Amino acid sequence: MISYSFVGEKGKMDALVVPVFEDKKFDTLVKDLNDLHEGLFDDVKKLKDFEAKAKQMTLLYTQDKVVPRILLVGMGKKKSMNVRLWKQLVGQSVVTLQGKKLQKIGYVLPVDVVKMFGAKKLGVETTVAIEAANYAFDSHKTKDARVKSLKNVLFASDMDGRQKKQFLVGHKNGLSIAEGVNLVRFLGNTPPTVMTPTYLAKESEKVAKKHKKMKIKVLSRPDMKRLGMGCLLGVSQGSQHEPKFIILEYSGGKKGDKPSVLVGKGITFDSGGLSLKPGAYMSDMKFDMLGAATVLGTIHVAAALGIKKNIVGLMPSCENMPSGTAYRPDDILTAMNGKSVLIDNTDAEGRLILADALSYATMKLKPKEVIDFATLTGACMVALGNERSGVFSHNDKIVERLDSASKEIGEQLWRLPLGLEYSEAVKCEIADIKNLGQVGGRGFGGASTAAAFLEFFTKHPKSGDEIYPWAHIDLSSCYWGGKGKPWVRGGANGFGVQTMIEYLS
Numbered sequence: 139m140i141s142y143s144f145v146g147e148k149g150k151m152d153a154l155v156v157p158v159f160e161d162k163k164f165d166t167l168v169k170d171l172n173d174l175h176e177g178l179f180d181d182v183k184k185l186k187d188f189e190a191k192a193k194q195m196t197l198l199y200t201q202d203k204v205v206p207r208i209l210l211v212g213m214g215k216k217k218s219m220n221v222r223l224w225k226q227l228v229g230q231s232v233v234t235l236q237g238k239k240l241q242k243i244g245y246v247l248p249v250d251v252v253k254m255f256g257a258k259k260l261g262v263e264t265t266v267a268i269e270a271a272n273y274a275f276d277s278h279k280t281k282d283a284r285v286k287s288l289k290n291v292l293f294a295s296d297m298d299g300r301q302k303k304q305f306l307v308g309h310k311n312g313l314s315i316a317e318g319v320n321l322v323r324f325l326g327n328t329p330p331t332v333m334t335p336t337y338l339a340k341e342s343e344k345v346a347k348k349h350k351k352m353k354i355k356v357l358s359r360p361d362m363k364r365l366g367m368g369c370l371l372g373v374s375q376g377s378q379h380e381p382k383f384i385i386l387e388y389s390g391g392k393k394g395d396k397p398s399v400l401v402g403k404g405i406t407f408d409s410g411g412l413s414l415k416p417g418a419y420m421s422d423m424k425f426d427m428l429g430a431a432t433v434l435g436t437i438h439v440a441a442a443l444g445i446k447k448n449i450v451g452l453m454p455s456c457e458n459m460p461s462g463t464a465y466r467p468d469d470i471l472t473a474m475n476g477k478s479v480l481i482d483n484t485d486a487e488g489r490l491i492l493a494d495a496l497s498y499a500t501m502k503l504k505p506k507e508v509i510d511f512a513t514l515t516g517a518c519m520v521a522l523g524n525e526r527s528g529v530f531s532h533n534d535k536i537v538e539r540l541d542s543a544s545k546e547i548g549e550q551l552w553r554l555p556l557g558l559e560y561s562e563a564v565k566c567e568i569a570d571i572k573n574l575g576q577v578g579g580r581g582f583g584g585a586s587t588a589a590a591f592l593e594f595f596t597k598h599p600k601s602g603d604e605i606y607p608w609a610h611i612d613l614s615s616c617y618w619g620g621k622g623k624p625w626v627r628g629g630a631n632g633f634g635v636q637t638m639i640e641y642l643s
């Protein structure tokens with residue numbers, strides 16, 4: 139746990155982070171520091187190897203006992219500053235200083251940035267960025283090899299008393315959000331032999347216990363049979379591990395308010411099943427439960443912040459394995475809504491377990507809206523790279539609100555299409571629908587045909603009418619940054635939690 143404070147009289151620290159704009163004079167605090175060090179920053183800027191361009195950094199040794207190191211951080215041009223960049227700069231400086239095993243660091247909060255974001259928001263975003271950057275999944279390494287966590291963070295700024303108060307309110311919220319984000323990352327990073335559906339259910343129960351307004355129900359195989367969740371059962375049947383269907387209910391709103399339903403794919407390991415993945419594509423498939431983790435993390439934070447909404451989380455969870463008992467290509471499964479599904483490829487399993495979860499939402503809940511999260515398709519990653527997720531919906535309003543929520547907090551979404559050609563591609567001659575479609579060639583339009591498959595289960599089973607607004611977020615592209623980014627370590631990154639919190643509040 140990091141302890142935070144504003145810099146006091148005795149502000150001794152290992153290093154002070156000083157962000158400066160490329161195209162602006164130093165503000166008073168930075169100018170004072172510069173004067174104190176006899177124009178050191180001016181001299182550095184003159185040398186031209188540090189021009190304060192965005193993400194440029196340089197470490198200065200000051201020969202000062204109180205602040206022996208200063209990390210100058212370039213913010214680039216003032217007009218290009220935004221929340222995303224600010225968080226990256228904060229994160230990058232934390233990772234850089236941790237690399238030098240420093241544990242007590244100060245942060246100058248520039249006046250212009252306070253003005254730009256407002257003190258409260260600056261408190262939220264700075265805190266989330268610090269906590270996210272401080273996180274490392276290294277508990278499996280020997281102690282000495284682990285990242286040194288930060289111990290103290292001191293904020294230095296010219297904020298007045300009122301602004302400081304607002305900053306602290308934001309900071310407190312930021313701590314809750316970061317806890318959810320890092321919970322998601324922990325769950326995603328945990329090895330798949332440990333992270334089974336049962337383990338995920340236990341972790342969900344732990345979360346539920348922490349909050350008064352939260353209830354949890356975990357369905358096991360017999361319950362699934364009774365409800366007719368043939369798709370979830372089908373995907374599960376090759377695995378040694380019992381499937382679970384986790385239902386988390388948070389009642390922060392008025393009784394009778396329709397719930398926002400969040401659905402998350404919880405495949406604890408995706409080997410591809412009998413349509414086995416080639417080796418290179420199988421590693422990282424422990425992350426295939428990050429949709430479910432995102433739902434759990436979001437509801438945990440929503441409860442911690444006391445968001446006044448009713449929220450239901452649905453997390454179908456199982457493992458996709460090949461074995462003598464595994465489901466097969468050519469099998470026909472029946473989803474909870476009574477529709478039959480031809481299995482073309484057992485590696486398109488995420489859409490199957492989501493079919494039952496969406497059917498559950500359709501038949502058992504009266505949703506205000508349904509938003510699902512899933513590491514669903516490699517195609518989405520091919521389309522978008524690894525810094526934004528795909529969003530699919532017929533509802534422009536939901537897309538706009540999700541998009542502006544994500545921008546507000548520095549995450550990125552990109553709308554990809556639903557449409558008739560994708561829906562037609564999953565039509566089937568011998569069942570109501572098949573789990574693989576293509577538009578124009580093998581794999582073409584893969585992210586959209588997967589989304590069209592899901593859409594089928596959001597509709598009224600008889601009339602085919604839309605009964606609630608629905609959006610699907612394909613996380614495959616963005617649940618991790620490969621080996622990591624300068625501002626966040628590799629592994630799961632907790633994408634989506636903060637966007638959803640912004641969206642729900």
Ligand code: BES
Pocket residue numbers: 408410426483485486487488513514515516517519574584614615
């Ligand atoms: N979990 C994968 C999707 C995935 C791939 C997520 C890479 C993150 C990184 C999903 O279950 C899957 O295997 N999708 C297949 C679908 C195909 C068989 C139609 C894919 O994308 O290759």
Ligand code: MN
Pocket residue numbers: 408410484485486487488
């Ligand atoms: Mn798969």
Ligand code: ZN
Pocket residue numbers: 405408426485487488513514
């Ligand atoms: Zn999968």
